[in-house]
Amino acid sequence: MGIAAEIAFVDAEFVGGGELLAALCEQEQVKPHQAAGWFIRHQKELDGLPMFLFNRERQDFHVLEDPWSCDIFHDANVGIQEDPTSTAAWLEDGYGYVGGWLRRDLAKFFEEAGVPMPAIRTFATTKEQSPPREATGDSVGTQIEAEPASDDAPLATxxxxxxxxxxxxxxxxxxxxxxxxxxxxxxxxxxxxxxxxxxxxxxxxxxxxxxxxxxxxxxx
Known part of the structure; x- marks a missing residue:
């Protein structure tokens, strides 16, 4: 897979923590802290998925060596309580990279957890602004080795x-x-x-x- 194709694949498949939390709240009709608590209770399974930091504006991503899903949903819960109109700003690091996962990996996670995967409207940032494509091939997380932290990456554990x-x-x-x-x-x-x-x-x-x-x- 070439570099441009790899980025386009992640762009189409990436689901940020804020998008995921908001979608689950809407589907299950629960409050943010309840949905966040559910994710935290399933942290072990969630941390078994490849975790990404993606910046749609820069069209760049990192694969995390040490997943920090618990921090995402902990901060998400706090962020929603402080600003109910925001669903993602507090999930970004100082450089605009958002923590999240790929749609196909999340589908397996929800299936094993026995909860329907919520409908998540995530659109790839392309010139045509096209909706997400159906993923093919193996998860990018299994193809790419985790990158060492760069100056643009958020804090490691x-x-x-x-x-x-x-x-x-x-x-x-x-x-x-x-x-x-x-x-x-x-x-x-x-x-x-x-x-x-x-x-x-x-x-x-x-x-x-x-x-x-x-x-x-x-x-x-």
Whole structure:
């Protein structure tokens, strides 16, 4: 498969986490946190699928060595609660790459989970803006070796853990009690506002909740 054909295949087959979550909510008539919880309960099976980061505008993608599906749906749930009108912005890294999977791989996942796969309207970004094509051949995830992280790629698991450890260390030095994430988040949001930076308290709180686990992993 040539490079252009490979990109076109992923463009047609890619389903972002936000699109997937919204579609499942609509199909099952559940709230975002309920759908996110279902995905997290099936994390082991979901992480068995090839996971991609795709940027439709740049027409570029990466295959992740370490899937982080749990983070996608954790952040998705938080993002929807903070901004119900948004279904994808909080799933992007700073460079516009969105985490997700290929449609055909998801079809197998839903079949094994015993839940109908929701109808997901995902259109390939081509000159003709054509709808998704029927996939042929093996999953791209089985054809391409996972790429090493580039400057444009989001944080890998190790880097994410390192930054969470840095956050935890600085928070403790600044006397923010991360054992009480809600209170600490409020204090951090106030401190950020004092220097002209706007942060969402719920988002800060959710990230602080991840710090103890990161510190524990790094200390062992």
């Amino acid at each position: 190790k880097e994410r853990t390192t930054l969470l450890c840095i956050v935890g260390t600085i928070a403790r030095e600044a006397k923010f009690d991360i054992s009480r994430p809600s209170k600490a988040a409020a204090a951090i949001v106030d401190s950020a506002a004092a220097v002209g930076v706007k942060l969402g308290q719920r988002t800060v709180e959710e990230w602080l909740k991840r710090v103890p686990d990161a510190l524990e992993r790094r200390s062992t």
